[in-house]
Amino acid sequence: MFNDIGPLELVTLIVLAVLVFGPDKLPKVIQDVTRTIRKIREFSESAKNDIREELGPEFKDFEFEDLNPKTFIRKQLDNEDLGLKEIRNGFDLKKEMAEVTDAVHSRESDSSARAAGSSGGRIDMTKKPETPDPDDRPPFDADAT
Numbered sequence: 001m002f003n004d005i006g007p008l009e010l011v012t013l014i015v016l017a018v019l020v021f022g023p024d025k026l027p028k029v030i031q032d033v034t035r036t037i038r039k040i041r042e043f044s045e046s047a048k049n050d051i052r053e054e055l056g057p058e059f060k061d062f063e064f065e066d067l068n069p070k071t072f073i074r075k076q077l078d079n080e081d082l083g084l085k086e087i088r089n090g091f092d093l094k095k096e097m098a099e100v101t102d103a104v105h106s107r108e109s110d111s112s113a114r115a116a117g118s119s120g121g122r123i124d125m126t127k128k129p130e131t132p133d134p135d136d137r138p139p140f141d142a143d144a145t
Contacts, residue, residue: 005013021029048064055062066072
């Protein structure tokens, strides 16, 4: 409930409570606050049970946490009836990434072998445009013209 309160903030709250209520009344105030919180929890639980009873047996698995949109969507996506896991497993990104890296590495190994042979073991990192043969023409696309 109070996960974001640090130790310094907690000490500050305790000192403030002692100053406001005094050391005599502080235990009584703490008891009153805990009793009020307990009553609120009991009231909310009884309201939830009343709503579940009014909804009937069709909604026996209904959880109020499902009203949170994130929880609802996550629960629906994990549903086996839709077959989304099969679709998700069909997209094997690791396999596709491995194929891409293999293709890149094989292309690099070919060019690095040529560069290593010409520069004595060093890889030439500068980009040099390849000079095309005079007989080579760029590809012609009739739809693009």
